[in-house]
Amino acid sequence: MTTNLRLPAIEIDQGRGQRVYTFAVDAKLIPSFAAIHRAGRADDGRTLVGYQRPEVVKHIRAIADYIESDRPMIPNALTISFDATVTFEPHDLNGPVGYARTGDLVVPIPADPNLRPGHLVDGQQRTAAVREADVDTFPLACCAFITGNEAVAREQFLLVNNTKPLPKGLIHELLPGTTTKLPRVLERKRYPAELVAELNLLPWSPLHDRIRTATRPDGFIKDNSVLRMLENSLTDGALYRYRDPHTGQGDTDAIIELVTNFFSAVATVWPNAWDAPPRKSRLVHGAGIIALGFLMDTICDMAAEPGSIPSTNRFTDELRRVAPHCAWMSGHWRFGTDHVRAWNEVQNTSKDQQLLANHLIRHYIEAVRGTPASQIQPNAA
Structure with missing residues (x-):
């Protein structure tokens, strides 16, 4: 009643x-x-x-x-x-x-x-x-x-x-379900947040259930790290070509294909580091995810056929070029002659994200072009 x-x-x-x-x-x-x-x-x-x-x-x-x-x-x-x-x-x-x-x-x-x-x-x-x-x-x-x-x-x-x-993770999950005009800081994140949700929910995505959100608290990759990686690439990287700068939207299918191909290759090249939590692996740490995003952009610029999306196998071949220079779970990062750090001393700060990204990009360019890494000065972040 x-x-x-x-x-x-x-x-x-x-x-x-x-x-x-x-x-x-x-x-x-x-x-x-x-x-x-x-x-x-x-x-x-x-x-x-x-x-x-x-x-x-x-x-x-x-x-x-x-x-x-x-x-x-x-x-x-x-x-x-x-x-x-x-x-x-x-x-x-x-x-x-x-x-x-x-x-x-x-x-x-x-x-x-x-x-x-x-x-x-x-x-x-x-x-x-x-x-x-x-x-x-x-x-x-x-x-x-x-x-x-x-x-x-x-x-x-x-x-x-x-x-x-309000918790950032909850904001990020709510954004894809909104249609009204939001404050600029939220508007800019709406489409990347939609992509994060897709990458986390698609069963065939290598990031499926791995991204920690308000409704997926068991994930171990921070949603903000994946969001920033996508934002960087959408702004000035491999994903930019699939985005309409006027609407902020993009070719979601193409973007999802490119990102899933890349991270499937990451999981293939470094399976142990991919399955470990951030405290044991800098690959799934915020600095690692963001740095890998910049490497993804570089590989697409240098190794992809114009207008095409590299396959998982192609990304795998390219990532193997930098694998000897990575210390995701043990050993030392050799960022320069006088700059050596233990594997877990890389922190999730803007400075260390740039340091790690430039390290990966330098060694990738060295492997492709033969130019000594010490002579390459990328500015990834």
Whole structure:
């Protein structure tokens, strides 16, 4: 059986068919009509569902302690996304005054919690704190919108949290599911994030389930390392030729083919280093992944037929040229006559990424052209 909760509200017309609703409600009631849609993967393993990060217990307890204090005040509003079962009944049928009108927001509370009409877009920690606090009631201000599209709720979640310390991994997973215009820093990462998701989800990809994300926490290659490797190549490398600089999109099939061919070759040439975790292998470490991306670009420039994508076998042959100069799991990196480091002293910093990339590129060019590595001055990063 479904009951209705009637909430006095103000409807604000923001133009272009967009309306938002402001109201107050006892936050103890919010779980009865709004769920927290946590980020995860559907049964098919590919489809991203939800968008919320996990609860932070210490943060919730701190807010709850404040709510239990003598004079608590939480002025910032929660954001809730409602589906079309929620309706607004205006008080004045003659129309709004200016941009707004008052009325009742009619929110159904179903007996089955799986049919709740709302999702909490912003404010899960505050709501959880009220739930845990030893108080009978605690009203909170809310701002809501009605939509049947989860992508809209996901986009609002990104926009609301853009200036907050949202985990980067969660941002990267949410970006491919958005379509609205985002701040430039996020807009630039949307297509590379889509590629990261594909590389991690495709069963035949050498990176399948190896990239650590919010919904794939068992991966051991950091998503940000793969993202940066792709960004570098899309900006000024082998993948640039497959990208439309005006739209930011690209020939995804061709890009995926090139990257999977390359990393399949990496796995063939260095199988032990490819299967080891970063603490035991600098190949799957951030510095290694980013440096290998620059080497991939160089191989495509020097060894690929114009307009063609090198096969896995071709990449394998080219990578074997630099294999004697690599110390992914043991030994020393010999970056120069007076610059020798133990294999695990290479760190995931911009300086070391460039150092490692230039080392690989110099020895590759030496093997192809015969020019001594000491005389080659690449500038990979």
